Amino acid sequence: MYLPSRRVVTVFALAFSSGALAHNSYVADVPNGGDFSCTTCHGPDGNYSDFNQFGDDFKTEMNRSDDSTPARSWQALFDEDSDGDGQTNGQELGDPCGLFSSGSTAARTTDVSRPGELTSTSADPFGPDGDADEICDWCDNCPDDVNSLQQDTDADGFGDACDAAPTDPGCTCSGSSSSGPLAGALLSLALVGLVAVRRRR
Numbered sequence: 683m684y685l686p687s688r689r690v691v692t693v694f695a696l697a698f699s700s701g702a703l704a705h706n707s708y709v710a711d712v713p714n715g716g717d718f719s720c721t722t723c724h725g726p727d728g729n730y731s732d733f734n735q736f737g738d739d740f741k742t743e744m745n746r747s748d749d750s751t752p753a754r755s756w757q758a759l760f761d762e763d764s765d766g767d768g769q770t771n772g773q774e775l776g777d778p779c780g781l782f783s784s785g786s787t788a789a790r791t792t793d794v795s796r797p798g799e800l801t802s803t804s805a806d807p808f809g810p811d812g813d814a815d816e817i818c819d820w821c822d823n824c825p826d827d828v829n830s831l832q833q834d835t836d837a838d839g840f841g842d843a844c845d846a847a848p849t850d851p852g853c854t855c856s857g858s859s860s861s862g863p864l865a866g867a868l869l870s871l872a873l874v875g876l877v878a879v880r881r882r883r
């Protein structure tokens with residue numbers, strides 16, 4: 683019976699363990715990285731040398747050496763659609779806004795799908811999305827108002843749809859923009875009433 687030499691066994695063990703170690707060290711760099719074991723980045727048989735497209739993209743990002751883009755950056759991948767299924771990597775892995783940082787908990791931990799598998803998609807990639815405008819709550823500048831264009835004229839972080847002063851960047855007060863004109867109209871009516879009362883006197 684053939685028995686492999688100690689050297690062969692050692693090389694095989696090192697090769698396997700290095701793959702496993704690499705996998706374990708990268709899991710924390712991807713939102714919900716442990717959900718699909720190694721098949722988030724690797725093929726369905728779990729072969730460490732077999733990368734799916736997301737795995738290839740991730741590997742490229744890991745190995746990036748130029749200074750302009752920090753290496754190991756999820757932010758460079760979240761808005762890409764590696765497998766071409768119509769959902770971004772972030773939508774599939776529960777971080778559609780790219781808020782995840784290594785080791786943190788993803789914004790969404792349910793309804794996660796594989797970003798490197800065309801037939802795997804999330805049922806609600808924008809969720810949770812309280813106003814159903816296809817901008818998830820975490821990155822919606824007006825989470826209670828339908829404003830899919832996210833217009834923010836004064837760039838103060840509050841969308842025009844819910845900015846009490848949509849053209850005044852100095853006013854960071856939030857609230858429905860409709861409350862501004864309404865409040866103004868009510869104030870005008872009060873002033874007219876006050877003037878009328880004084881004239882009668």
Ligand SMILES: [Ca+2]
Nearest residue numbers: 763765767769
């Ligand atoms: Ca996708």
Ligand SMILES: [Ca+2]
Nearest residue numbers: 811815817822
């Ligand atoms: Ca929304």
Ligand SMILES: [Ca+2]
Nearest residue numbers: 824827828829
């Ligand atoms: Ca909205």
Ligand SMILES: [Ca+2]
Nearest residue numbers: 836838840845
């Ligand atoms: Ca604004």
